[in-house]
Amino acid sequence: MVKQRKGGPRREESLSRENIIQASIELLDSDGEEGLTFRALAERLATGPGALYWHIANKSDLLIAACDSLVARTMSQIPVTTPNETIRAVALALFDLIDAHPWLGSALTSSPGALPVVRVLEPIGQQIQALGVPDDQQWNATGTLMAFILGVSRQNAANRQLARAKNLDRAHFLDVVATAWSQLDPKEHPFVSTVVGRIRNHDDRADFLAGIDVILAGIASLQSNSRPPLKRQRS
Structure with a gap:
């Protein structure tokens, strides 16, 4: 035995x-x-x-599962208020999530049809619908927001990783860039000359939200353009 x-x-x-x-x-x-x-x-x-x-089953499934675990948990904590504020909350939550897990940005953009992306796409799309965006413009509006959120979040995380890898101090790096830009000929680079003062102290997170607001302002114009013209009342 x-x-x-x-x-x-x-x-x-x-x-x-x-x-x-x-x-x-x-x-x-x-x-x-x-x-x-x-x-x-x-x-x-x-x-x-x-x-x-x-x-x-394999590494691809494992990576998607890891993404989905983080994204699902994060999206479940988003407060639903007004459409614009909810979109801003989704965007900022994903920005912070990718900042904390830099690999996540690459994983999401390389698997556009996977469930983690759908978990982000769905709440944004619902709020676009709630804003009254015309049916034929809803995909464009949602896709633009998604591209901005994922693209900027991924780039921000990559920049932080690069800075850590090269042991770069952010303030020093921005000061070097600002100094170099300030020495450019303002006649050849008029725009850069006007924004160089903002380079040293800009906040990546605040700039990200400002970009979201620019897109939302454009979406608001879709709403106004879709409204039928007011009929004149007969006197």
């Missing part, structure tokens, strides 16, 4: 999709997308790579 080994359950038996995803997020945060391998994940979870395949 074969004796059963005493002790607790094997590590593989305690694995779940949820703790695999959480470990993946931690690995992505520390080592980036290139560091996410089934071998590295297995080592972190003290198990074998084969045990992971019971829960996750």
Whole structure:
């Protein structure tokens, strides 16, 4: 008769999709997308790579699952108020989320049809509808907001990563840029000359929200253009 080994359950038996995803997020945060391998994940979870395949099919599915976990949690906490304020809240929440998890921006933009992107697209699209944007303009308005949110958030996170990698001080870097711009010929670069004073102290987060407001102002013009002309009352 074969004796059963005493002790607790094997590590593989305690694995779940949820703790695999959480470990993946931690690995992505520390080592980036290139560091996410089934071998590295297995080592972190003290198990074998084969045990992971019971829960996750491949690296692409794992990356999407990690994205979805973060995005779903974040979107569930967005307060729904007025359409404009809700859009601003969604945008800022995603900006902060990608800032905290820089790999997320690349993962989202490389999987445009995946569920995490839909989780962002849906609340923005609903608010665009609530604003009364004409049906034939709703996709354009929503797509423009999505492109701005994902693009700027991803670039902001990439800039921060680059600064950390090169040990750059943000204030010093901006001062160097502002100084260089201030030495340009204002006749050849009239716009740059007028904004150079804002470079040193600008706030990336505030600038991002200002960009959202510019887009929302354009969307407001779609609303006004869609309204039928007022009929003159007969005197």
